[in-house]
Amino acid sequence: MTDIVDAQTRSAMMSGIRGKDTKPEILVRRFLHRSGFRFRLHHKDLPGRPDIVLPRYRTVVEVRGCFWHRHENCPFAYMPKSNRAFWQAKLEGNRARDLRNLQKLRELGWKTIEVWECELADDQILESLPALIRTDRDLPASRLPT
Numbered sequence: 001m002t003d004i005v006d007a008q009t010r011s012a013m014m015s016g017i018r019g020k021d022t023k024p025e026i027l028v029r030r031f032l033h034r035s036g037f038r039f040r041l042h043h044k045d046l047p048g049r050p051d052i053v054l055p056r057y058r059t060v061v062e063v064r065g066c067f068w069h070r071h072e073n074c075p076f077a078y079m080p081k082s083n084r085a086f087w088q089a090k091l092e093g094n095r096a097r098d099l100r101n102l103q104k105l106r107e108l109g110w111k112t113i114e115v116w117e118c119e120l121a122d123d124q125i126l127e128s129l130p131a132l133i134r135t136d137r138d139l140p141a142s143r144l145p146t
């Protein structure tokens with residue numbers, strides 16, 4: 001491993017490898033729970049097993065690692081210099097799969113919110129979540145309360 005990736009890449013990789021229950025996800029979960037939201041985790045029956053599912057608001061929140069999920073214009077979403085073709089295929093594949101799953105969720109009438117790891121450096125994104133979750137703005141007309 002040592003000669004394949006540099007330290008910065010490896011640390012980004014490690015944070016992605018843990019997958020479930022990564023620290024940024026726990027941060028978001030704790031905040032939502034404290035704010036009174038109730039949710040399910042890694043819902044198996046929904047496309048992409050979304051991290052956080054809030055059935056009452058028909059909303060899913062995905063907490064994304066910037067490196068693995070290719071946060072656009074983000075310094076953490078750099079491309080490793082060695083094995084470039086491998087990484088490019090792998091990482092772009094990850095993102096393509098994310099986008100397909102988000103699209104499927106929206107077609108099923110779910111509102112989708114992506115939270116990026118780097119955004120959690122300050123509390124602003126967390127503080128904006130309750131309003132984003134409660135709004136019906138992005139829901140298809142058929143899902144709006146009558």
Ligand SMILES: [Zn+2]
Binds near residue numbers: 076077116118119
């Ligand atoms: Zn980022």
